[in-house]
Amino acid sequence: MKIKILLITVAILILLVGILLFLGRKIDVKTNKKVSNLSEELQEVFYLGSLAPNSHNIQSWEITVYPEKEYVVIAADPEKKLDVIDPKGREVFISLGCYAKTLMKSFEAYGYKTEYSFDEENKEITVKYHKSSEEANLGLAELIKKRHTDKRGFENQALSSTYLSSECESLDPDFYFENGSPEFEAIKKSTLDAYIVQANDKEAAEELSNWLRLSNAETKKTKDGLPAEQLGILGIKKSLYYLTTNHESAKGETFSKQGIDTARKQLEGCSGFCIISSENTEKQLVECGMQTVELWLELTDAGISVQPMSYAIEEEEYKANLQSVLNIDNIQMILRIGYTSEYGCNAGIRRDLADYISVK
Numbered sequence: 001m002k003i004k005i006l007l008i009t010v011a012i013l014i015l016l017v018g019i020l021l022f023l024g025r026k027i028d029v030k031t032n033k034k035v036s037n038l039s040e041e042l043q044e045v046f047y048l049g050s051l052a053p054n055s056h057n058i059q060s061w062e063i064t065v066y067p068e069k070e071y072v073v074i075a076a077d078p079e080k081k082l083d084v085i086d087p088k089g090r091e092v093f094i095s096l097g098c099y100a101k102t103l104m105k106s107f108e109a110y111g112y113k114t115e116y117s118f119d120e121e122n123k124e125i126t127v128k129y130h131k132s133s134e135e136a137n138l139g140l141a142e143l144i145k146k147r148h149t150d151k152r153g154f155e156n157q158a159l160s161s162t163y164l165s166s167e168c169e170s171l172d173p174d175f176y177f178e179n180g181s182p183e184f185e186a187i188k189k190s191t192l193d194a195y196i197v198q199a200n201d202k203e204a205a206e207e208l209s210n211w212l213r214l215s216n217a218e219t220k221k222t223k224d225g226l227p228a229e230q231l232g233i234l235g236i237k238k239s240l241y242y243l244t245t246n247h248e249s250a251k252g253e254t255f256s257k258q259g260i261d262t263a264r265k266q267l268e269g270c271s272g273f274c275i276i277s278s279e280n281t282e283k284q285l286v287e288c289g290m291q292t293v294e295l296w297l298e299l300t301d302a303g304i305s306v307q308p309m310s311y312a313i314e315e316e317e318y319k320a321n322l323q324s325v326l327n328i329d330n331i332q333m334i335l336r337i338g339y340t341s342e343y344g345c346n347a348g349i350r351r352d353l354a355d356y357i358s359v360k
């Protein structure tokens, strides 16, 4: 009898684990690429471009394509912003720059040449494009799909000397701070302290909660924001996370404590931090975003994982203090970088193209 009960319990447990694993598998949101009056090739280019890094994955972009004149206008979506942590739209313009550069790389992958310009009056980016080769660069397209934000802890090993001595073009050694250096410790401390401030700030917690996606159904509906996949949570952990979290509890103390714990582990596991700085005009911020993507793709190619950590930049007091300790003006991006055993790829949580692309 006892053996029978034991067997039934084991069977139920196996079934339960199976269900949790099944529910926790990676979601495929199936972005619809269809845009009327846009060729299939351009639809592919724009989908690839949409895999750009962007703050909180809010995808604050509005795109107008002029296929006959061969140019694209990229502007911020005034409805999509992060008023609490980004009141001046600093991250919106960096994200627009990330989008523009990823789009230009996507054009390049399909054999197009591009030219960028910024209209300071209308705060819009223009990208001119022209097909110059029938040969696709599949390697570049794969690199764009591979690039993603990795929120796991990385290995603590130093960056490879081959990368630092010969492969790295976009990483400025004066703006890279290795794990263990005094500058690294200063960035780590400011980032964690600022994270704690935000985690305990009701308005910041509410804004984050609004952009969290807490079920597959919610993710499939909005195709944006931060579902478990964007937080690096998968499998049984994803199922348990969705079962135990809702938008109310995500504003609470337990959730904020877990976030602080995760941030601490992230900061402890990495090779170092890269810093990108620029002036604060919209044009310079856009170009900072473009530089970020250039560097990020290079790091991806070298098998180095990346997570931007913006908390210390979002809190004025911490930013000013960090800038004075590092003797760097106008810090705009802090990238935590390092190696992981398995690189992974972009979760592809992106909106349908027709939601934000219009063709003239």
Ligand SMILES: Cc1cc2nc3c(=O)[nH]c(=O)nc-3n(C[C@H](O)[C@H](O)[C@H](O)COP(=O)(O)O)c2cc1C
Pocket (backbone or CB within 6 Å): 051, 052, 053, 054, 055, 056, 057, 091, 094, 095, 098, 147, 148, 149, 150, 151, 225, 230, 307, 308, 309, 310, 311, 346, 347
């Ligand atoms: C300006 C900017 C700031 C960001 N800040 C953070 C951050 O503080 N913490 C973090 O985990 N990710 C940060 N990210 C990464 C975004 O959350 C990420 O790019 C977005 O969710 C899309 O995911 P993907 O990079 O995997 O495509 C930032 C990205 C940008 C462009």
